[in-house]
Amino acid sequence: MIDTFEIIGLIAAVLTTSSFVPQVYKTWKTKSVGNISLTMYIAMFLGILLWLVYGIHIHSISMILANSITAVLTLIMLIFKLRYK
């Protein structure tokens, strides 16, 4: 049974994760990552992986969902950054 706060977490997950998608799509189309540095992407990617570990530890479905999808999206951006510098 999912409680009210898990629903809030899931809405949060949808909002923050989906807000990444247009940026990934735009990068894909333009092959340009913009001025965000590689270091920043690496920091973000590692941070999201740690949030995922944290989410697994506290058994938070919304954190696991949000951070696994966002980790993949950030990894795609990281690959773009390395490829189309």
Place this chain on the structure above:
Amino acid sequence: MIDTFEIIGLIAAVLTTSSFVPQVYKTWKTKSVGNISLTMYIAMFLGILLWLVYGIHIHSISMILANSITAVLTLIMLIFKLRYK
């Protein structure tokens, strides 16, 4: 007493939050927010606020810290976006 996973959460908080800072600084300096849409910033801001509510509910120090600081940073970007469109 902070356990190992709370330390992982705190490291995650530092990494994901600090990865936002250069973007805010750059926007401040150049007065240009880039091509990320207003809708996306609003979605991200609302999502982060809900993560903050979730973090408060589960008494997660790292989630409260990360999401309150990131909420402020996203709000600054949102204001920039509205002001220097």
